[in-house]
């Protein structure tokens with residue numbers, strides 16, 4: 175029986191930063207050209223700019239009052255604090271929204287307020303301000319509502335609240351439509367008239383800026399500035415959570431906030447965050463990385479809303495009782511395990527549907543009982559793995575069903591949905607990620623149109639988004655010293671990914687499945703005298719497709735694995751392919 179074929183991305187390409195910049199950085203900082211190239215790739219042009227990237231400083235933070243309406247908002251909040259008004263924080267159930275909610279809660283509590291919190295449960299109430307939310311605001315007796323990570327498009331609901339004498343301050347980072355809501359203040363760096371120096375703040379970043387503004391106002395009134403500065407330093411932990419989870423670019427102000435926040439995170443005094451760290455096995459005082467947020471903390475918080483229980487995550491992040499928080503964190507951990515199991519099941523079902531699929535085509539598939547909370551996660555895995563847009567739809571919750579798309583660079587899925595909207599009940603989102611609802615009867619027509627649009631896109635010569643690597647390295651050059659140098663670029667995330675390298679022509683040794691049910695694969699590779707362990711997450715398919723003795727080109731991220739006190743370098747697989755007869759070139763397809 176022939177082995178199944180290896181699925182590889184068709185285009186590998188080396189990044190090509192400006193050689194002058196690389197030379198200048200390498201010279202100014204007396205640095206290896208490979209590292210200088212990685213810094214140049216991230217926007218550094220010379221020694222000082224590379225140095226600023228390597229050592230982010232709080233002095234680089236911008237004046238919060240540079241945000242349009244922030245002055246007005248900070249004054250209104252300050253007045254509410256002095257007059258002991260009831261303030262309600264109107265949040266959102268994703269990690270950014272939860273973090274922003276927790277941040278304002280923690281900050282306002284330390285300056286003497288007892289804010290109320292409302293977060294709509296997406297499974298029942300949808301998103302942003304709605305009728306249930308308005309009822310909750312009135313029942314709470316709030317005279318001031320502060321939205322976080324939402325509200326920019328809530329024109330009608332905000333008008334209703336304002337007309338009933340309830341002031342609304344919007345803090346948000348979603349793109350505004352033609353009209354802003356008639357709120358008391360709208361703080362959003364994406365406002366057209368906002369000239370703030372850094373646009374891509376997360377929702378929690380905007381909430382943080384409001385807290386900074388309020389702290390400044392209170393200081394002017396003679397309040398203890400030191401105590402507030404301490405709290406602001408502490409709540410940066412929440413900024414790092416939301417910014418990393420919302421996949422905001424980690425340069426500029428975000429890089430400063432996230433690197434500071436990661437230091438504050440394992441030392442947090444928030445009982446909820448401490449409990450979440452504990453179940454995620456991040457000890458007090460541990461070194462916390464952006465990857466710990468992305469792969470440990472955020473999935474547990476997100477599991478709640480994916481499984482319809484966002485009430486649990488809201489109680490956790492705003493909790494003040496240690497015992498209750500520990501119990502809630504345990505429940506989230508259980509929900510996350512359920513989510514993982516459900517995601518694995520879904521991936522297996524999807525792999526079955528995709529057997530024999532031509533991966534030049536867009537992936538547009540549907541199932542009867544797929545968990546609609548997981549469609550986006552799995553679509554994202556598929557689009558990254560195959561380099562084509564992936565659309566998954568399910569009728570698990572009835573007809574019309576829900577769908578989710580994830581794209582590849584250069585192809586606007588939101589535009590593709592808009593072009594096929596005659597077949598859809600609803601749709602919304604961005605170029606890279608979008609959602610929709612569709613009736614069973616229309617799905618085939620929608621799918622055909624979507625695939626055709628992708629084919630047209632490819633046919634017009636728009637190149638397939640390549641899989642990029644920062645440089646080529648032989649196995650023998652990959653050692654602890656190199657990885658320690660690379661780690662100076664942390665925190666890694668969007669727009670600053672952990673560097674990826676290509677290593678052509680390694681010999682494959684043993685391959686075995688790992689993880690409880692063999693979802694992942696570990697293998698040994700050899701090159702001359704060097705042996706290295708490679709781990710491939712969610713690539714169980716490789717266990718059947720690979721044959722020891724094969725010559726492979728690897729694309730990977732070198733990492734340090736600490737196991738039983740011993741630090742070793744291992745490679746996290748990004749992609750692999752059978753080596754061609756000649757050595758790998760910069761680009762091959």
Ligand SMILES: [Mn+2]
Nearest residue numbers: 270323377420
């Ligand atoms: Mn957000």
